[in-house]
Amino acid sequence: MNALATGTADAIKIRSLVKRFGAFTAVKDVNISVPAGSFLVLVGPSGCGKSTLLRMLAGLESPSEGEIAFVGQTVSSGAGGVIADAGRRNAGLVFQSYALWPHMTVAGNIAWPLKVAKWPRDKREQRVREVLSLLGIDMLAERYPAEISGGQQQRVAIARTIAPQPSILLFDEPLSNLDAKLRIEMRSELMRIHRATGATSVYVTHDQVEAMTMATHVAVLNNGRVEQFGKPIDLLRNPQTTFVATFLGTPPANLIPVHRVGDGLVFGDLVLAPASLAAGRDEAQLLYRAEDVSVGAVAGVPTLMARFAEAAPIAGRTMVTAMIGDLRITAMADSYFTATPGETIPLSFIRTPDAVFAATGERIHQ
Amino acid sequence: MIFLSISAPSGSRLLRSGFLLPAILVAIVAILVVAPLLRILFTTLTPEGIAAWKAVLVSPLSTNLWWRPLLNTMILGFSVASGCLLIGGFLAWLVVLTDVPGRRFLGLMASLPYMIPSFAAALAWGTLFRNSRLGGSAGFFETSGLAIPDWLAWGLIPTAIVLIAHYYSLAYTIIAAALSSVGADLVEAGQMAGAKRPRIFFGIILPVVTPALIAAASLTFAGAVANFAAPALLGLPVRMQTLSTRLFGMIETGQNERGFVLALLLIAVSALFLWLSDRIVSGRKAFITVTGKGGRTKRFPLGAWRWPLFAVAVVIGLLTTVLPVLVLAASSLAPQSGALFSNWTLHFWIGEGGGEMAQGQAGIFRNPVLIDAIWNTIRLGLVVAFTTMLLGLALAYTIVQRRGSLLATVLSQLAFLPLLVPSIAFAAAYIALFGAPIGPLPSLYGTFALLVIAASAHNLPFAVQSGRSVLGQISADIEESARLTGAGLIRRLFAIIFPLVIRGLFAGAILVFVKMVRDLSLVVLLFTATSPVLSMVAYRYAAEGFMQFANAITLVILVVCLAASFVAHSLQNRVQKWKAQ
Numbered sequence: 001m002n003a004l005a006t007g008t009a010d011a012i013k014i015r016s017l018v019k020r021f022g023a024f025t026a027v028k029d030v031n032i033s034v035p036a037g038s039f040l041v042l043v044g045p046s047g048c049g050k051s052t053l054l055r056m057l058a059g060l061e062s063p064s065e066g067e068i069a070f071v072g073q074t075v076s077s078g079a080g081g082v083i084a085d086a087g088r089r090n091a092g093l094v095f096q097s098y099a100l101w102p103h104m105t106v107a108g109n110i111a112w113p114l115k116v117a118k119w120p121r122d123k124r125e126q127r128v129r130e131v132l133s134l135l136g137i138d139m140l141a142e143r144y145p146a147e148i149s150g151g152q153q154q155r156v157a158i159a160r161t162i163a164p165q166p167s168i169l170l171f172d173e174p175l176s177n178l179d180a181k182l183r184i185e186m187r188s189e190l191m192r193i194h195r196a197t198g199a200t201s202v203y204v205t206h207d208q209v210e211a212m213t214m215a216t217h218v219a220v221l222n223n224g225r226v227e228q229f230g231k232p233i234d235l236l237r238n239p240q241t242t243f244v245a246t247f248l249g250t251p252p253a254n255l256i257p258v259h260r261v262g263d264g265l266v267f268g269d270l271v272l273a274p275a276s277l278a279a280g281r282d283e284a285q286l287l288y289r290a291e292d293v294s295v296g297a298v299a300g301v302p303t304l305m306a307r308f309a310e311a312a313p314i315a316g317r318t319m320v321t322a323m324i325g326d327l328r329i330t331a332m333a334d335s336y337f338t339a340t341p342g343e344t345i346p347l348s349f350i351r352t353p354d355a356v357f358a359a360t361g362e363r364i365h366q
Numbered sequence: 367m368i369f370l371s372i373s374a375p376s377g378s379r380l381l382r383s384g385f386l387l388p389a390i391l392v393a394i395v396a397i398l399v400v401a402p403l404l405r406i407l408f409t410t411l412t413p414e415g416i417a418a419w420k421a422v423l424v425s426p427l428s429t430n431l432w433w434r435p436l437l438n439t440m441i442l443g444f445s446v447a448s449g450c451l452l453i454g455g456f457l458a459w460l461v462v463l464t465d466v467p468g469r470r471f472l473g474l475m476a477s478l479p480y481m482i483p484s485f486a487a488a489l490a491w492g493t494l495f496r497n498s499r500l501g502g503s504a505g506f507f508e509t510s511g512l513a514i515p516d517w518l519a520w521g522l523i524p525t526a527i528v529l530i531a532h533y534y535s536l537a538y539t540i541i542a543a544a545l546s547s548v549g550a551d552l553v554e555a556g557q558m559a560g561a562k563r564p565r566i567f568f569g570i571i572l573p574v575v576t577p578a579l580i581a582a583a584s585l586t587f588a589g590a591v592a593n594f595a596a597p598a599l600l601g602l603p604v605r606m607q608t609l610s611t612r613l614f615g616m617i618e619t620g621q622n623e624r625g626f627v628l629a630l631l632l633i634a635v636s637a638l639f640l641w642l643s644d645r646i647v648s649g650r651k652a653f654i655t656v657t658g659k660g661g662r663t664k665r666f667p668l669g670a671w672r673w674p675l676f677a678v679a680v681v682i683g684l685l686t687t688v689l690p691v692l693v694l695a696a697s698s699l700a701p702q703s704g705a706l707f708s709n710w711t712l713h714f715w716i717g718e719g720g721g722e723m724a725q726g727q728a729g730i731f732r733n734p735v736l737i738d739a740i741w742n743t744i745r746l747g748l749v750v751a752f753t754t755m756l757l758g759l760a761l762a763y764t765i766v767q768r769r770g771s772l773l774a775t776v777l778s779q780l781a782f783l784p785l786l787v788p789s790i791a792f793a794a795a796y797i798a799l800f801g802a803p804i805g806p807l808p809s810l811y812g813t814f815a816l817l818v819i820a821a822s823a824h825n826l827p828f829a830v831q832s833g834r835s836v837l838g839q840i841s842a843d844i845e846e847s848a849r850l851t852g853a854g855l856i857r858r859l860f861a862i863i864f865p866l867v868i869r870g871l872f873a874g875a876i877l878v879f880v881k882m883v884r885d886l887s888l889v890v891l892l893f894t895a896t897s898p899v900l901s902m903v904a905y906r907y908a909a910e911g912f913m914q915f916a917n918a919i920t921l922v923i924l925v926v927c928l929a930a931s932f933v934a935h936s937l938q939n940r941v942q943k944w945k946a947q
Contacts, residue, residue, distance in 0.1 A: 058554075103570075
């Protein structure tokens with residue numbers, strides 16, 4: 001199972017994968033494949049099945065149907081269960097809880113998997129020193145996990161996982177227990193390690209920012225299904241469902257429900273777009289990015305009045321949230337802006353909608 | 367800190383009470399714990415005491431007074447500790463780490479024997495295995511034609527078996543708690559490293575729970591060393607002495623100084639081992655598991671072994687819980703103690719005295735002494751439960767409030783001291799202190815008050831521990847948020863604090879109650895005819911050979927204990943409805 005041996009096969013190929021727990025289906029018909037060296041991010045809200053998918057990749061759960069192949073070799077399948085068990089698929093997993101063995105020192109934690117893999121002592125010690133310095137934790141070698149901080153435990157967990165040089169690295173929400181500043185640092189650190197090891201990484205997170213910044217490939221999961229799979233920028237530019245459209249991107253994009261009146265698509269009394277965009281449907285949803293909605297009246301574009309809710313300055317501009325009835329709209333104001341909550345402010349739709357979706361959530365292509 | 371935390375108006379009065387409570391507590395703990403121990407020590411430093419030391423340690427008598435009992439005690443301690451680790455560990459592994467069927471049921475069974483007094487198992491053993499070597503009626507097996515060798519009827523081996531049957535559930539509880547703290551992630555991380563099941567078990571699981579194993583071993587060791595009932599019932603008839611039975615014998619025959627010397631030595635032995643085990647597991651090696659997502663545990667599939675292992679666990683449970691109770695019940699109905707299942711009669715329960723049976727003694731429910739003992743026992747249990755929890759709460763509050771101060775350290779160290787002292791030695795210390803009048807105070811020996819004081823003192827470590835966990839239920843935030851609404855102290859106490867702690871208080875109080883009702887080793891020295899308690903009456907009957915009476919009373923004790931647990935359980939659900947079951 002050497003990554004170099006089979007040049008053309010995908011590093012990870014997931015085919016028609018299904019996982020059921022009793023009557024509950026956690027993962028439904030997932031198909032994903034990525035080439036060697038990719039950084040695949042599985043992103044979705046909690047309970048979407050992303051961790052179950054990762055555990056199947058790790059060999060800790062067996063699939064109910066479908067199969068998983070690493071570099072052309074089937075490692076798990078619905079028919080055969082776990083074919084190559086967790087230790088024999090050349091993959092390493094970084095746990096959300098870090099799962100450091102509390103009775104071993106930092107060096108002991110890193111060395112143990114190598115001992116299990118029967119590395120000779122001198123090679124083992126050399127490798128431990130190597131990964132300790134790669135992660136910048138040389139001075140912690142003789143400490144116990146309980147004696148180091150959360151961020152340091154995180155580094156130890158990563159060091160332990162990469163020490164046996166797995167060709168596939170699996171990460172289960174590894175940064176979710178860190179504070180905001182440390183999380184950003186570790187993000188870059190993880191990408192550096194990913195490049196340094198040359199492994200194929202699979203990374204599970206509920207944080208779309210992590211997905212957008214780290215991934216070469218993103219799979220957005222919802223209710224056990226892959227909503228959309230592709231390059232991060234493609235997902236952002238070309239969302240195929242309203243779920244993807246609203247889940248990805250900062251600040252969140254707006255979805256405005258409209259219906260057809262005559263040859264216009266109307267929200268309230270306001271005509272927002274020509275009816276042709278809805279491709280004959282009576283109901284549709286229009287996607288406007290925050291930067292497509294401006295605070296203040298602009299001549300010649302649709303403008304409506306909303307109740308101001310809150311403002312947050314971002315990079316020299318201000319992100320403004322306002323309410324129309326129960327609908328929450330995010331708009332951008334130039335420079336600094338504020339108002340009294342409840343105050344009525346005008347919002348202008350300065351560009352045409354970025355995408356149009358059916359009322360049921362799927363994209364309407366023009 | 368105390369100045370800020372008390373926000374009531376009359377500052378000076380509260381300022382004083384801020385120091386008053388700790389001062390009272392220090393005094394109480396000093397009288398309850400330190401004074402008896404110092405007194406017993408000083409008593410043995412008088413000329414008579416020195417003579418007693420010599421007699422016990424360096425004299426022709428010392429083989430019988432000290433070395434042989436010590437040897438027996440150590441053999442008992444080590445065999446019980448290893449037996450408990452094996453059985454308790456096996457059950458804990460089975461229940462926590464495998465997919466054995468009926469895991470909840472097995473867990474419940476494994477935790478039951480500790481609720482049954484150890485003399486119940488000893489009496490049941492005697493009823494079954496007693497042979498006719500020592501005269502008196504033979505047990506069930508010998509009567510049924512099965513010759514029982516002496517080693518199986520009396521002495522070390524049956525005592526060890528009976529004690530293991532009692533204490534393994536303590537080991538089970540400790541080990542099971544530790545095993546369920548080994549998160550699935552730790553195991554799966556091992557699997558990801560490619561380790562096989564044995565490697566994961568010996569390389570990860572076992573080392574992580576080692577502190578718990580050592581704790582379980584030392585606690586069961588201390589329990590076995592301190593136990594009085596089992597060696598007294600099964601060992602004394604063949605003159606097998608342990609330190610605790612020797613100590614009892616000395617004091618009962620009026621050789622108080624020698625008894626006190628033995629008590630001090632027993633304390634030393636017990637404390638030494640507890641201290642050693644504490645040494646081993648403290649420091650850097652006292653690793654706390656770095657836990658993550660909600661304590662999921664990994665259950666290994668047993669495959670074909672599921673049902674056979676389930677059967678083994680059920681048999682262990684039946685032999686140590688159901689069987690002794692059945693034997694006691696049958697025996698209390700059988701006129702011939704060997705023929706358990708023939709001619710059943712209720713004579714031993716409600717029969718009138720004066721007849722042929724039981725040398726004319728009336729059934730236990732017609733015996734005024736016994737009726738007295740029942741009320742005394744329940745009264746003792748209730749009073750001790752109340753005083754213990756009150757004292758525990760006050761101590762825990764002071765210790766938590768003044769964390770880090772010298773006062774808190776001293777209080778918590780002193781409160782945990784009784785843990786090192788076997789209860790029979792503790793009772794001896796109380797005799798040393800209160801056996802004679804102190805100044806104007808009359809001698810308390812033989813009074814109900816002395817029982818209450820000694821029992822409260824002996825339960826202090828448990829009381830402080832449960833007091834702390836009870837107080838842990840109320841975070842500072844909860845209390846402060848109530849204070850910000852403007853509610854006064856009394857209002858807060860009843861609206862916020864009381865509802866939150868009531869469950870913990872109940873649980874602690876019931877445990878103390880049960881401990882008192884089934885206790886023998888503490889009351890055996892402090893008991894007199896004016897303050898009879900059930901366990902003591904049962905022991906007396908057994909010692910005089912009236913097995914049916916002893917067994918019947920033991921059943922009464924069991925029923926009281928079980929009823930208390932049941933009441934506790936249903937009350938808890940009623941008072942804290944918001945806690946999901």
